[in-house]
Amino acid sequence: MQTEKKGEWLVITIPAFWEGQTIEQLLRSEVAVPKKMLHELRMEKGVLLNGDQIPWNHPVKKNDQLYLHCIKGEEYGVIPEDLNVDILYEDDHLLVVNKPVGMDTHPNDANGKQTVANGVAFHLQLSGIQTKIRHVHRLDRDTSGVILFAKHPLASALLDQALEKREIKRTYLALAEGMMRKKKGTITEPIGRDRHHPTRRRVSPAGQKAITHYEVSEINTKLHMTLVKLNLDTGRTHQIRVHLSHLGHPLVGDQLYGGKNTYLKHQALHASSIDFIHPITKGKISVEAPTPSWLRKFFNEKTR
Structure with missing residues (x-):
């Protein structure tokens, strides 16, 4: 699926096989926007077709552009902190971090520090991105490896659904x-x-x-x-x-x-790795974390 981020808007270019469906049908079935978010988008007039306010029962055509107002600026919810987090994968909608041993995934309160979430907030701050830090899953403090974060509410909701359906491996x-x-x-x-x-x-x-x-x-x-x-x-x-x-x-x-x-x-x-279908582009994402030194020293075999 062809998508683009334009400020606070996610823009989806309608493919040929979506043609004829209404805006509401697309939002519910193809994009799979959760009910609560659908209501918010409707109330806030957060859906445009080719830049215009169009009734949701209007059918779309190939190459129409559907705008969703779902990438709004938000408080991080944690204190940004320069922890030199190891980013394994990143795009406009999500990122995957390689967590070291001995670091919590997130703080217990808004004033907590020295966690992966604090480091992610700092990384996003450097990129000029202001959004709530949303981890899709967690790892124990002394477990290392991949953690998935969502960059906006729609990506977070869709990844939560995928996790619940066991579609994230x-x-x-x-x-x-x-x-x-x-x-x-x-x-x-x-x-x-x-x-x-x-x-x-x-x-x-x-x-x-x-x-x-x-x-x-x-x-x-x-x-x-x-x-x-x-x-x-x-x-x-x-x-x-x-x-x-x-x-x-x-x-x-x-x-x-x-x-x-x-x-x-x-x-x-x-x-060591995470595999899932991208919540927005629908492409397959596979991310691996390097085998840590504490594990490599016990075995010579390539373990990834």
């Missing part, structure tokens, strides 16, 4: 203690809160559905570690950590879930 690399004999498998144990610990989760029959797919990439027999590649069908808190611990192979460095290995001072988990 995230791949992880983990170092598990011990030598996993089964080369691949799926863990389907439900996960709930641990009543005896404020932050820990556990496998529980009364917990939420949780599905983790894993595949062994390499085994370090000398150090008794297994390099595992994982994909999730669900996004429960600490899901990989809980599921691998349940198998008897907690993550290296993960003391919260029974890790005994002290080679690392943090859990050995890295979000």
Whole structure:
């Protein structure tokens, strides 16, 4: 889909296969604008066709230009801070950041600092972009790798929908203690809160559905570690950590879930890549984060 950002407006050039549909049909089905945002656009007269206010029941033609007022200036919501964030991918609608170990995704309040969100705000500020910082998903403080951010409300809403529908694929690399004999498998144990610990989760029959797919990439027999590649069908808190611990192979460095290995001072988990359909252009996006040095030193195999 051909799109362009013009100030606070998203401009979509109508392709031939949309011809004949009404403006409202396009907004609802093709662009998939959420109901609340549709109402706001209608009330604020935030939809134009070829620069003019046109009734929403008007059919469009090939090469018409549909304007959506959805890229408005907003407060960041966090304090911009120069943290030299590693931007892996960026366009007018979203960006993907490579989060380091030991940094939170976002602060607990508007005055918090030293998080990925603070660094993203500073990056956008340098580019002259004023928008609320919207992370689509999060990573634990001591997990490294890819995090997706939306640059405006429409992109955020559409990415949230994709995440809920499990249309955003995230791949992880983990170092598990011990030598996993089964080369691949799926863990389907439900996960709930641990009543005896404020932050820990556990496998529980009364917990939420949780599905983790894993595949062994390499085994370090000398150090008794297994390099595992994982994909999730669900996004429960600490899901990989809980599921691998349940198998008897907690993550290296993960003391919260029974890790005994002290080679690392943090859990050995890295979000290595993310794949999704772009919410606006509808093109396929695939972004990889470099394998971090703390992981490379245990294995010689190329892990990306």
